[in-house]
Amino acid sequence: MFPAPIQKSSRRWRITYQVLLPFALLVWLLPLLGVMLFSVKPASDFASGNYWTIPASFELFNNYGRVFFESDMPKYLFNSFVITIPTVIGAVALSAMTGFALGVYRFRGNLLIFFIFIAGNFVPFQILMVPVRDLTLGLGLYDTKLGLILFHVAFQTGFCTLFMRNFIRALPFPLIEAARVEGVAEWRIFVFVVLPLMKPALAALSVLIFTFIWNDYFWAVVLTQGPNAQPVTAGITAFNTQFGVAYHMMSASSIIAALPPVAMFFLMQKHFIAGLTLGAVK
Template sequence: MYPRQIPESRPASRLLYVTGVWAVLLLWLMPVFAIILTAFRTFEDVMAGNYWGWPTEINFRGNLTAVFTQTDMLDYFVNSLIITIPSTVLVLVLSTMTGYVLSRHRFAGATLIFSVFIAGNFLPQQVFMIPVRDLMVSLGLYDTFGALIIFHVAFQTGFATLFMRNFIAALPHELFQAARAEGASPWQILIQIVVPLVRPALAALAILLFTFIWNDYFWAIVLTQTDAVKPVTAGLANLRGEWVSSWNVVSAATLFVAIPPVVMFFLMQRHFVAGLTMGAVKG
């Protein structure tokens, strides 16, 4: 059931609705504003308790310089790229193939396989913590990039398969019939017909996957131990001091870490909306 549009004959209700939307938006953005303001403050300003007021002195350049000279954030940043990019690409490839098979090929057990793919998304991640850690230790992959890549690919493929299956199922059946009549193989249909048609969906899914994997913190601390393989989320936690934390430097590092997902969204935003609505009419 979807909310009905408020008619123009009820201006009080429309005003109340708009006011509520702006209030929720400002409440949601308040932590972001606090981080931005803190990134511009000096250490003395933070220690003085000036958390919400205008910075007494602008020191953003000095804070950003400290991020690269006094911390290992650049190494953590590279580690996140090494983990996130291969994981995203592999999930896109696997989910496209599985989504194509489950939506266009009928075989015994297809429903059961699809149910298994999506069942893991309904379980809390903490349930998998000890089994996954023990598995990576037994495979000799604990505290390596491979451990995080393998887990993210395995865990995100279920959601991505559900995502891609709905998009591919929404494609006209006549396209596949015509391709088979021309003698195209399943691989040719997938590569030459399905992939070009679902590019908006792939772009939208790529943004979601990149953001999920880049922002992951739980598995970053479960499957890694040394700084050599930690991503930026675990690296940010390392910036806190034992007795005193330079929150101005931490905030500047946080803004630096947020750049890749934001840039990726703006590069693909025209595909994002099209991708999210492309398969919305058919499951």
């Protein structure tokens, strides 16, 4: 079968694989390593063209201290948490209920509604820029955290429903039938029978949506402006001024902005892997 495990390959290919793997990993990590290097350089290095060599002086604490105490970066980080956490809760909660309805009940129009959820995932989000911006202006939600939260919940629910519906359909249906025979109400079946079985899927989906929303830059720029509502991805551009670019500050703030989703993944890694692989084998 293809792809064959590397252990079953020839000795020459195994050696080639072991030699090329560190090189491929280095190439993949090179942009991140460059940002980490820039984040500890002084501003004078960029003026003198000293980009990739050893810094003239290590400004680790100075650069990161200025990011935290001499800029609006803490406010941008706070905005990101305020936007991301309610979005994850809202999208996952709505998709869990919608996935339960579409996966368990049989009614006319079930597949049509499901296809509508799927079709929303194939709409290029760039073409929605003008109508969504006009809608937020008309509703008074432009440049507000609530506007971003509502939009992300609406936009992410389609993908989440696809994920949840397929997961629920793989659950053992006799459990639901047994609960119905005992006279358990439908909402209690959802809360006490289905939801406990969905914990791996909920964890995996939460990590994915948290990463998607936290790393969003396009809608953060389109629907917000200024530190009152902008998340950290858009706030990093505040170091790009009219007369120059503070590359060392942008790099330091980029590293800080990348830490929460990385921490989220490692904290939920076990549940994330379980949620993605559950049902792969019997």
